[in-house]
Amino acid sequence: MCYDIKTSKKAQLERVRRAQDLLALEEIEDASGFNHPEVLIYTDRSPNFPEVATWGLVPHWVKDTTQKKQLWNKTLNARGETIFEKPSFRDSAKHKRCLF
Helix, strand or coil: CHHHHHHHHHHHHHHHHHHCCHHHHHHHHHCCHHHCCEEEEEECCCCCCCEEEECCCCCCCCCCHHHHHHHHHHCCCCCCCCCCCCHHHHHHHHHCCEEC
8 A cells, every 4th residue: 555655646746746736746745644634435334435534543452542642653554464463453454444
């Protein structure tokens, strides 16, 4: 996913630079998964209609806001090799998949 986002972002930046759209250029450069943007996703709960969700994974065992903030960026990306083994991703990878 990160490669696709990076490639798409690069193409978007080239397009707005050619158009000299400074506002769009700034918005695209600031875009990052670490900003935890709201995105449209398709889940198993609503496979035909997108839902608005905040990007990021917060494991069910997180107890408070401080712990949430610490884990939010650490769980932004998962490695395919260990996604079903790591406690942070295991349950979500098995039961709560989505597309965006």
